[in-house]
Amino acid sequence: MLVVESYLKKFRLDYFLETGTYLGETLGYIARRGLQCISIELSPELCRQAQIRFKHCKNIKLFQGDSSQILPGLLGQINKPVLFWLDGHYSGGITATAETHTPINAELKAILGHPVKQHVILIDDAHCFDGTNDYPYLDDLLRLIREDGCYSVEVSMDIIRLTPKKG
Numbered sequence: 753m754l755v756v757e758s759y760l761k762k763f764r765l766d767y768f769l770e771t772g773t774y775l776g777e778t779l780g781y782i783a784r785r786g787l788q789c790i791s792i793e794l795s796p797e798l799c800r801q802a803q804i805r806f807k808h809c810k811n812i813k814l815f816q817g818d819s820s821q822i823l824p825g826l827l828g829q830i831n832k833p834v835l836f837w838l839d840g841h842y843s844g845g846i847t848a849t850a851e852t853h854t855p856i857n858a859e860l861k862a863i864l865g866h867p868v869k870q871h872v873i874l875i876d877d878a879h880c881f882d883g884t885n886d887y888p889y890l891d892d893l894l895r896l897i898r899e900d901g902c903y904s905v906e907v908s909m910d911i912i913r914l915t916p917k918k919g
């Protein structure tokens with residue numbers, strides 16, 4: 753949460769989009785800062801719980817479904833830089849899974865293809881990117897981002913961090 757918050761401050765972003773709401777802990781923490789927040793959760797039950805928890809928060813919009821399907825449509829309505837917290841993946845327990853354990857390939861393709869190139873993209877759980885369970889290899893992912901050319905990328909504290917090359 754502190755890492756996400758530090759990027760919001762550094763890049764002066766007003767919009768936060770999370771994939772994988774889960775219990776809403778990060779979402780609630782960030783939403784208290786007053787920015788516009790969107791969160792997508794695959795599990796109908798977890799989404800329902802979040803709708804109850806955040807029913808009075810006017811700056812939070814919740815979507816239920818697979819982020820690889822929902823994100824492209826939302827991006828079509830976005831024309832400002834956003835902080836993306838890409839954390840929607842199967843994590844055992846009560847968490848849900850779509851056809852793949854992680855929608856990261858589709859999510860990243862949609863965001864890198866978006867006309868706005870000043871987003872900040874944080875991808876949690878870098879250690880999972882080992883070629884198993886539908887995760888790409890970390891090296892392949894980093895190569896793809898570097899070839900795209902619009903974002904600098906570094907990995908720290910298990911978070912893959914993409915920041916815009918041009919301000």
Ligand SMILES: C[S@@+](CC[C@H](N)C(=O)[O-])C[C@H]1O[C@@H](n2cnc3c(N)ncnc32)[C@H](O)[C@@H]1O
Nearest residue numbers: 772774778793794818819839840841842847848
């Ligand atoms: C690690 S938890 C998210 C934690 C949360 N972002 C936070 O910071 O507190 C992952 C969540 O992603 C959800 N999920 C799994 N696959 C998904 C998908 N394709 N689209 C959206 N959410 C997904 C799971 O049900 C689970 O609730």
